Amino acid sequence: MQRTGRIWIRDVVAAAALGVALAAVAVIGHAPRPVPLSPAASASLSVGTQYLAELRSRFHRPFGEARSPASLRADALQALYLARVESGVGSPFYAVEAALRDPWLPDSIRANLASAMLADVLTISPAAVGEYALDKFDADLVDSVVRSYSEPRRGEEVVRIAFELAAASGAVSRSEAAAAADIAAMTRDAEYARRDVARLVTAAHKGGLAPLELLPLWREERRFDVERPIVYPIDWAASRELVANASRVFELLDARAGKGDRADDSTAARRVLVADFAVRHSARQVASARNAPPSPAISQVTPTLSSAHLASPATNEEELAAVWLGVSSLQPNERTSWARAVAASAVRLRTNAQARVWFAGDHAPKATEVQQRHGLSAISFAASLRPSWREFALLSLDRALVDARRVLPDLDLRGLRIHIGMKAEWPARAMALHDPESRTIYFPLGTGPGVLAHELGHDLDWQVARTVFGERGIYATDGTARRASPILAAPVERLTSASALSALAPSRHTLSARPTEILARHVDWIMAAALADMGRSNGFLSTVQDVGDALGNTSAPEHSQIDAAVSVLASATKVPHRTVVSVHRGAGRDPLVRDVVARALTVNLRMPWHRWATSALDVLGNAAAMFRQAADPGFARSCVAASARAAGEPEWIADVNALVAEARTRDVIRRLQQFPPRRPLVRDPAGRGGLATGPVDPAQRARATAVLRREIEWQLATDMSVPLVQATEAGGSIRCEPR
Numbered sequence: 001m002q003r004t005g006r007i008w009i010r011d012v013v014a015a016a017a018l019g020v021a022l023a024a025v026a027v028i029g030h031a032p033r034p035v036p037l038s039p040a041a042s043a044s045l046s047v048g049t050q051y052l053a054e055l056r057s058r059f060h061r062p063f064g065e066a067r068s069p070a071s072l073r074a075d076a077l078q079a080l081y082l083a084r085v086e087s088g089v090g091s092p093f094y095a096v097e098a099a100l101r102d103p104w105l106p107d108s109i110r111a112n113l114a115s116a117m118l119a120d121v122l123t124i125s126p127a128a129v130g131e132y133a134l135d136k137f138d139a140d141l142v143d144s145v146v147r148s149y150s151e152p153r154r155g156e157e158v159v160r161i162a163f164e165l166a167a168a169s170g171a172v173s174r175s176e177a178a179a180a181a182d183i184a185a186m187t188r189d190a191e192y193a194r195r196d197v198a199r200l201v202t203a204a205h206k207g208g209l210a211p212l213e214l215l216p217l218w219r220e221e222r223r224f225d226v227e228r229p230i231v232y233p234i235d236w237a238a239s240r241e242l243v244a245n246a247s248r249v250f251e252l253l254d255a256r257a258g259k260g261d262r263a264d265d266s267t268a269a270r271r272v273l274v275a276d277f278a279v280r281h282s283a284r285q286v287a288s289a290r291n292a293p294p295s296p297a298i299s300q301v302t303p304t305l306s307s308a309h310l311a312s313p314a315t316n317e318e319e320l321a322a323v324w325l326g327v328s329s330l331q332p333n334e335r336t337s338w339a340r341a342v343a344a345s346a347v348r349l350r351t352n353a354q355a356r357v358w359f360a361g362d363h364a365p366k367a368t369e370v371q372q373r374h375g376l377s378a379i380s381f382a383a384s385l386r387p388s389w390r391e392f393a394l395l396s397l398d399r400a401l402v403d404a405r406r407v408l409p410d411l412d413l414r415g416l417r418i419h420i421g422m423k424a425e426w427p428a429r430a431m432a433l434h435d436p437e438s439r440t441i442y443f444p445l446g447t448g449p450g451v452l453a454h455e456l457g458h459d460l461d462w463q464v465a466r467t468v469f470g471e472r473g474i475y476a477t478d479g480t481a482r483r484a485s486p487i488l489a490a491p492v493e494r495l496t497s498a499s500a501l502s503a504l505a506p507s508r509h510t511l512s513a514r515p516t517e518i519l520a521r522h523v524d525w526i527m528a529a530a531l532a533d534m535g536r537s538n539g540f541l542s543t544v545q546d547v548g549d550a551l552g553n554t555s556a557p558e559h560s561q562i563d564a565a566v567s568v569l570a571s572a573t574k575v576p577h578r579t580v581v582s583v584h585r586g587a588g589r590d591p592l593v594r595d596v597v598a599r600a601l602t603v604n605l606r607m608p609w610h611r612w613a614t615s616a617l618d619v620l621g622n623a624a625a626m627f628r629q630a631a632d633p634g635f636a637r638s639c640v641a642a643s644a645r646a647a648g649e650p651e652w653i654a655d656v657n658a659l660v661a662e663a664r665t666r667d668v669i670r671r672l673q674q675f676p677p678r679r680p681l682v683r684d685p686a687g688r689g690g691l692a693t694g695p696v697d698p699a700q701r702a703r704a705t706a707v708l709r710r711e712i713e714w715q716l717a718t719d720m721s722v723p724l725v726q727a728t729e730a731g732g733s734i735r736c737e738p739r
Contacts (some may be wrong), residue, residue: 080318090349096215146191152232157179295345323342375413404453451543476513495518522562601717
């Protein structure tokens with residue numbers, strides 16, 4: 001009884017500590033640190049602050065005053081611009097510059113609206129999106145964790161890993177973990193944007209300029225941090241401190257499993273940007289009438305609503321902003337779906353942050369000009385493509401090819417055809433296609449932007465086949481094995497044997513494993529990474545970024561794979577040494593915590609929790625056998641650390657292994673309690689300890705949990721112990737010492 005009492009007291013203390021932590025999160029959640037501004041610099045935002053307050057007061061009236069059609073349209077446009085800033089979709093500075101140039105806005109309100117948007121950036125938080133997309137506690141936790149770091153990317157990394165672990169333990173769903181990662185990225189960018197506004201206002205004050213005068217120049221010079229590309233992982237993404245911090249957040253999430261409540265309808269109703277129904281209705285009409293080109297980052301992730309409020313999905317930023325204006329009027333499940341779609345779109349749109357503002361009627365080059373400038377054989381359009389969209393496509397294509405030549409100056413596109421549209425007989429699921437027989441890139445405007453670099457990779461593969469094999473209509477990498485080419489065999493083998501850029505979707509495994517697909521993904525990554533090293537990004541050319549892209553690229557390739565890709569491309573184009581150096585700079589780092597976690601989470605656990613035969617690893621040395629038999633989890637963990645040291649890998653891999661084992665153990669226990677086995681085996685620790693059958697002696701249950709956890713940790717280590725086997729074969733057995 002005394003032991004049980006101590007356990008009860010310990011649990012009470014832990015619960016109290018958790019309560020304090022939750023209270024701290026709740027306090028921090030909506031309190032971003034103030035951005036330092038001098039009084040004189042702050043005065044330059046006073047007009048915007050006053051106008052923002054006026055707009056909010058006007059829009060929050062459920063039934064506004066009667067207005068003329070022109071006045072109502074102007075209010076709808078202003079509401080759309082504020083929604084673009086406050087929802088976090090797209091760069092806020094792109095939206096501000098667009099407001100300054102918008103031909104649909106009266107001249108008298110452009111500057112006031114742009115100033116109000118700048119003032120709004122200083123106070124916005126994606127917490128509103130997060131509270132619709134997540135449990136309120138989870139949304140506050142994400143917000144507070146990211147904002148607690150001076151470098152927001154650190155907080156984003158902690159959130160990403162902690163929620164992956166929580167999903168593995170069953171504390172949250174996979175969809176909630178994905179939404180939390182997106183909300184963390186939005187919070188990161190909100191922090192960058194707030195700091196950017198402070199720097200802009202201060203610099204403008206010192207130079208005797210208005211912030212709105214300086215903003216277009218800063219965008220042109222790519223000086224805003226929120227618009228800078230994020231392709232390379234930060235160094236902190238491979239550190240023991242990250243593992244420890246993610247572990248603490250994971251414990252909070254796991255302890256709260258099943259206890260969170262979503263914001264109720266009254267709270268959701270208060271979080272409405274525009275209460276005036278007439279303005280919301282007009283905003284939907286204006287967004288549709290503006291006829292902006294579709295954005296794949298939005299059209300591919302927004303759900304189709306069955307609600308009478310909104311009959312069609314959004315396809316561009318303005319239509320998504322119009323949905324966000326009325327999100328509080330939707331049913332709770334629809335609000336959740338749309339909030340997650342907004343977050344996913346915001347993350348995917350980040351590669352478009354440096355895009356130039358475009359409106360229908362703006363100057364665009366003619367098709368013949370683009371053909372001559374880049375040596376293309378022809379540019380054609382689908383008959384259904386709207387005229388204004390053709391201009392946008394030509395302008396974007398021209399800029400994308402210019403950026404491609406920043407990376408590959410000798411890129412030769414003579415003879416290549418580009419068709420803005422899709423060939424009717426090709427699969428509808430394809431985002432874009434390169435036809436090797438006609439050497440044509442089919443590029444639908446609704447799905448193609450962002451994969452142009454990938455298709456150019458296929459064309460370079462086509463050019464290598466023409467140069468090396470003297471054949472047309474094939475890809476060199478696909479034909480290398482059949483022809484036993486001494487020129488390409490070695491680099492293609494290095495490129496395809498262990499591709500770090502393999503697509504994740506199982507249904508696309510066969511297609512993605514083709515050598516030409518692997519080469520195209522490497523070309524895509526090389527272009528994005530080299531541009532990022534220049535401080536540039538082009539969302540029409542490539543969507544590659546640190547968190548992944550539309551093709552499933554999730555991490556940088558190894559040095560050897562980059563060199564192999566460059567060797568294959570050498571027959572078609574010269575890859576400058578500076579490009580190779582800049583790309584190498586972001587590749588070949590220590591393994592990232594997120595990658596090690598992802599690998600450990602994919603290990604298939606074997607049931608029941610005992611084996612009749614000795615593992616093959618046991619005969620290779622004493623490490624695996626000792627690890628399996630160890631009574632102390634810390635001692636068992638030292639074997640993983642020993643194998644990591646022997647392989648030259650960081651020792652925090654052992655910490656990750658233990659953390660994932662803990663998460664998966666909790667998941668197994670939850671599943672056993674939810675679906676208890678009908679006939680638990682006598683040797684099954686879950687059955688002996690009452691993990692599946694109900695309350696038993698707490699000490700016995702704790703012992704059974706420890707046995708189960710060590711068994712899972714052993715299985716994870718066995719699956720991830722290739723370095724252990726290799727080191728044992730090379731230098732004998734590895735001795736595990738208690739830490």
